Amino acid sequence: MCPSAAKQSLFRPLSVLLVALCIFQSPAHAQSALTGGGPQASAEQEGGDSGGDGAESGSETGAATDPLAALLEVLRDDTARQELVTELERRVSGASEAVTSGSEAGPVEDTIDSAAEAASEEPRMSLGGRIAVFTQEIAETAAAQGTALWQSLTSTGSVFDGLQGDELSVLFEAFRGLLIVIALTIAVYITLRMLALPYFRSMGRRATEGSWVRCVFIFMGSIVVDTLIVLAAWAIGYAVTVLYLGDYGQIGFRQSLYLNAFLIVEMIKVLLRAVISPSAAGLRPLPISDQGARRLNRVLTVTVTILGYGQLLILPITNQSVSYAAGVGVSAVLSVIVVLYLIFAVLRYHTPVSNWLHDALVPAKREEGGIEDAQTSDEKRELTGITGSLVKRWHWFALAYLAFMFITVMSRPTDVVLAYVLASVKIAAAVVVASAIFSALSRAMARGISLPDTVNQKLPLLETRLNGSVPKLLFVLRYAVAAVVILFVLGIIGIIDYGTWLSSEAGLGFSSALVSVFFILLVAYGIWLAMTSWVDYRLNPDYGSVPTSRETTLLTLLRNAATIAILILTLMFTLSEIGLDIGPLLASAGVLGLAIGFGAQKMVQDIITGVFIQFENAINVGDVVTVGGTTGTVEKLTVRSVSLRDLHGVFHIIPFSSVDMVSNFMRDFSYFVCDMGVAYRENVDEVKQAMLDGFEELKADPDQGQFITSDLEWFGLNSFGDSAVVCRARIKTLPGKQWGVGRAYNGILKRIFDARGIEIPFPHQTIFFGEAKDGTTQPIRLEKAEDTNAPHGDAPSAPASDSAPDNGGKHWHDDDPDTGDGDDAPR
Template identity: 40%
Template sequence: MITLRHLVSLLALLALFALPPAAEAQENDQSTPQTVTGVDELIRILESEEARTALLTRLKTEAATQASTDQPSGEATIARQVAEQTRAAAEQIVAGGSTVWTGLVALAAMITDPDPGDYTALRSIILNVVLVAAGLFASFLVLRILVHPLQRSFDNRAAGRHWFVKAIYVLVATVSDVVTVALAWGVGYFLALQVVGGVTGQMDINQTLLLNAFLLVEMIKVTMRLLLHARFPNLRPIPVSDTSAAYWYFWLARIVSLIGYAFMFVAPIMATNVSESAAQAVRVLVMFTALVIGVVIILQNQDRVRHTLSSRAAQGRSDFISRSSALLAGIWHLLAIAYLFAIVLVWLVNPSGALPYMMAATLKSIVAIVVGGLVTVFIGRFANAGLRLPDDLRARLPALEARLKAFVPRVMQIIRVIVTFGVMIAIAQAWGLIDFLGWLASDSGQRVSGSTLAALIILLFGFVAYLAVSSWVEYRLNPQFGTIPTSREKTLLSLFQNAFTIALVVLVTMLALAQIGVNIAPLLAGAGVLGLAIGFGAQKLVQDIITGVFIQLENVMNEGDVVSLGNVSGVVERLTIRSVSIRSLDGTLHLIPFSSVDTVSNMMKGFSYHVAEIGVAYREDIAEVKEAMHEAFDLLMQSEWREMIVDKLDMHGVTAFGDSAVMVRARIKTVPGGHWATGRAYNELIKQVFDRRGIEIPFPHVTLYMGEDKAGMSPPLRVKNEVQSESRSADRPVLITDAE
């Protein structure tokens, strides 16, 4: 049990480490030693203000240092992880290089040593191995020669047969190939046990290494021959030419033999009989030789693979696979060479576990690339071909499908960026460049990922809200369903949609920024200051908005109305809170700010009138003219235009005496905007009725009045036509009037 005295003693011991330098110097200067207990020293420190402050400062510094040293590995950033991995890799490469140099020195010493007595055992081992190898490969060659006619017969029989029958012949040929390898391997074991082993019937580990390496390498070659039968095209399951099959089998077989025999046979013998450094030097030389061969193969096939990858894009295809293949066509050889160098470097860093590590990393990278490509292709095809709404929904919301199709390409770009980023992270995770999963499990990773996911969800809900409101407004403005919207409803719904979109964009942006850690308080304050600055500096804009608000409140005009603003007349196409867009009769679109509007003349408010003011000759009977106008109106009521007329003909009668005609006026009341079409039809009927009744619609003329005498008689007006004189032009007749 810890007593109070033990606790005080522990604090005293801690205090001894926290003594300030001045106190230590003071104690060193004392000539006589003093015996100080822990309790007395603690009391002295607590009583001294300077010593107590120094103790607290020392403890805080130690705590901060310990916290920074003991930081959990999960809190390390991705950049720090990459730096640590790079440093470790560099140290491993340097250490491996030192080992390889030591092995090369040992090999050089073994070759140039003038006294080869130390390597007598090695030469004996090599001699025994050479004997076993000679018998092994000789028997394998003989067996291959013997089985060749059998495989040739299988190839001839498989020509033109069904794929199932062909698969049987391929299987039988492969089994014969496996049997050949197994028999040669058995011959090798027999030679090693009975011939080289002598009377004892035993063989050493070196001969076993040779036989095992032979079995593994040749079985890999059997698999390669199964896929690339260079001599038997009918037994080849993959569609490649004879030249390509022979080319790839030649190089792949030599690479497999080089690496297999070096790693499974030569290097273990060197490690046992010379040194591990010499064995590592052999491995490094073999790996670099294989690297050079791989680079040569890649460069030889650069153009061929480039043409193959760009063939889909050359045919005009624009899908994800075609674009990706076209992008890889120019850089595939660089990526392949970089991959080979990465294999060698990773192997140098970790020689013992390099092969499983590389295979696993490569497989994970391929899976990540394939999955990413499939996801992008699936989403792209779904967006392009599968996005089709039902007919009923398309009839109710005609613009919804077009709006979704316009939005999908942008979403596809974002998804492709996210998928590409995810594939890169998966590849880096597979190769150990970063520990993204570890970072994701840490506090900072969860905080960043959670904030990003929340921001994306907010953006998604914002888009859904925008889509819902836009679709609702579109449905309300669709005249084929429900009640037909009035001009006022069209105007207010359009203004509501614009205002809602602006408010939604601002709100969603602020919430998304807040989720990713951006302090939106300064943004809100800046927005207020900006609004105040706009209010002082943009007075015209404020006037536009205020005038527009009152115009909308007073319901002076709506979309679709025919109005006159100043000297501009036309149809209102669009109304905002600041301006109005008017399309004139000749098709010109006029944008008029509300601040410049003094008078609004709406020609379609409530009802309209067609004013028919007809000029007739002075000699016509006005009663007959009115009767003819009523007859024309009756004919108009019997036509298709009767739906636009809301009242009977309003006859005004004679309104003016003109220079050439008497003006008779009538008025027809129509629905809003119907007076133009109704008026044109009524004018046509007036012309027909007047022509039938013989009522003259005079054109402008001049009456020549000669005056009267006292008796009320007017002198006659004589018109004399003179013959043209020779001096005058023949095409200009002259009329000479002569009053007598």
């Protein structure tokens, strides 16, 4: 057989081996791949051996089908080994040039190509597939746990089989030797507790009256004092036992067991009292009443006492004095006692707890106190739906859990029962911590944020903004805490393994994205709050320099533009953090903006016109302008529209696309133009002097004189009207003050003109009959009106005049002083 053929026959199984190593990377897969080709390979090998081709062909076939043998042959052949190393180096370095032509290299290259393709093709699962796998794992885990529990119930014997009947006598004998140390430690502990009880109550009262910082320090101090009481009783018991009981300087095994059990059990009770605080309501983090706290403390104290002393004292004594099987039975008896006691407590207190849960979920109807006060509350709004059902039937879930624990105690070993108890303690601790956090967040939401008066004066809207956003943030945090507790409980139960998931690539990505999004939103809100607070401070006229109308306009526009920019940037960073590619979104936004530009040309025209109006400083907030035929005060100004409120209080929103001219009454200075009409008979010089005197009086006015910036500008006789001659004058004032100054000036002129007899005419008409050249005019017949007040027949009627009275050729008009229709006549 030629060497090239032999090399080719060795390279092919070696390539198969490399493919297998690339695909099966786990140890189990690698092991299964390296152990041969399975039944098919065995069959092929057997076929090759029985083919009758001679020893040489049989050896070639065996080398070709057995990967391990093929690898061994390649490693032994220097030439083949060198070619394999060369080919692998070329693959690793990524060289694009082909290997030197040779028939033996072709199959290796093809095989390695197929191996790389096979290794690179990793299956990708869709979102639905991932959800299906996740639910499948949960269902399989639950089924496996249920199967294991059922098997333990049906396959094991009773846990009470190890009891021999003499356990009580052994325990009585053991406790007889421990009676002195037990009585001593308990007496010392109770005495110290009674002495410290008034101190605890005083600390609770001080905590309710102080700040939260002081409350925290008082709370920690109470825990320290309670811990010192336990340590003092334990130390005294240890000292008396070592020095006076038994041999001097020595302590017995059972005495050591009791003292250690006392220390551990009482320290657990210290933690329970720190959370429940039955004697000091001011130090209680849980929102329950005093009587409810005492009942809860009593139930937990009995449970901890039985389990603690039972597992740490009674069980070791039974294991040492009787047998291990008897210890298992005693442990089961103690656990059953605890379970039955808890069932009794649940059935006894399920109504007060239901009412407390109801009132906790209905804050508006909640009474002060907690469980007991909630029980006696008559006015309650009933909860409906799933929440109401869960609140009313919470004890069924508790009884189901206790039933499960009872079955576990009866069927599983002691270490498994202790593991379940420890898991239950973790769950209870998580619920208690979550309840305390919920209570603190609820109180913070109800209390709100109160800033100092100095801050409120400088930043009047800061407290309002904080009270509008912080409660929402706290509400979200409540749901976050609830989600964390649920995940923790599911992990303790074993339904999900959140630790493994969080350490995985997907879990790390999700948690890091969640934290990043939270901080992005928090930083964005902080920037927006700081920016708006700075704008409010600059617009506050009570601090710093008084902002001009131009500054007010620009700061308002800056606040609006910065808010939009922060919103857009926050949205972009958030989408980027959660894994979305914002590049296509930006391109889509550009296309959308182009489409809007073509479809909403009016809006584009509004914005462009508004930008140029701002560049030219044509309109500012507070100006009185005429825009689009409407005159009013500018209340709001954006880049798209201007909002005016006219004299009648009507609010107008005018887009800039409809504005072809802006008339601003508030630029630099203003004028009040006074056109004063007087009768034709009046002397203009007298009128001028009267107006000058009125102006001097106006300048002396403390209210309006401060707005006048120059002397009266007299223009003289301006026009001849139908009933009056018009004299014009002008007063220069500060911007926007011309109307008030003008009204005050008009009042002064009316009073002066009346005092000096200068007539201010009203529109009147003259009846003209015409006149001939010789002075004669058309006669008019006048007839005396009949006196309607005289009796009929008493007064003869006046004779009619046949000719008009001689008035010397003068025109008779209706403003003759004798007619009584002068300036004082009613109009």
